[in-house]
Amino acid sequence: MSGIERAIRARILRDRELLREAAAAVLDAAAVTSSTPWRPDGNSVNSPGTYVAIAYQCFGDAEWMALTDPTLAEPLAAVFREAADEHEQHVDDDTGDHERCGGTVLSDCSCFVAVYLMAVHLLVKAGRIPTPE
Numbered sequence: 001m002s003g004i005e006r007a008i009r010a011r012i013l014r015d016r017e018l019l020r021e022a023a024a025a026v027l028d029a030a031a032v033t034s035s036t037p038w039r040p041d042g043n044s045v046n047s048p049g050t051y052v053a054i055a056y057q058c059f060g061d062a063e064w065m066a067l068t069d070p071t072l073a074e075p076l077a078a079v080f081r082e083a084a085d086e087h088e089q090h091v092d093d094d095t096g097d098h099e100r101c102g103g104t105v106l107s108d109c110s111c112f113v114a115v116y117l118m119a120v121h122l123l124v125k126a127g128r129i130p131t132p133e
């Protein structure tokens with residue numbers, strides 16, 4: 001196996017683990033939050049019986065924060081786990097060939113791009129990986 005082939009294999013395996021790490025990150029973060037549902041109320045975000053946060057810039061900030069309350073953690077983790085499972089079962093570790101679409105990850109297979117970008121975003125925000133260069 002050439003150096004390039006080893007690098008491709010390492011990247012393929014790392015991306016799969018990144019998806020699993022994103023699932024863990026959202027569940028870990030949700031486990032220590034205020035009760036749900038969160039609801040926007042003007043510039044504040046409230047959970048049942050208390051305030052969660054005050055958004056000082058605009059009401060839209062509070063609405064956005066309430067959209068992503070911890071109820072979203074489990075289904076979002078499921079998306080990451082299912083993508084990792086699909087990747088593990090149907091992407092060749094050595095070549096990156098994705099049998100379902102006939103493309104190659106890191107090339108002409110775009111099947112994992114959106115979920116991978118979400119995972120990277122969340123892992124950077126969670127401080128679990130550095131900001132990509």
Ligand SMILES: [Zn+2]
Nearest residue numbers: 098101109111
């Ligand atoms: Zn694909």
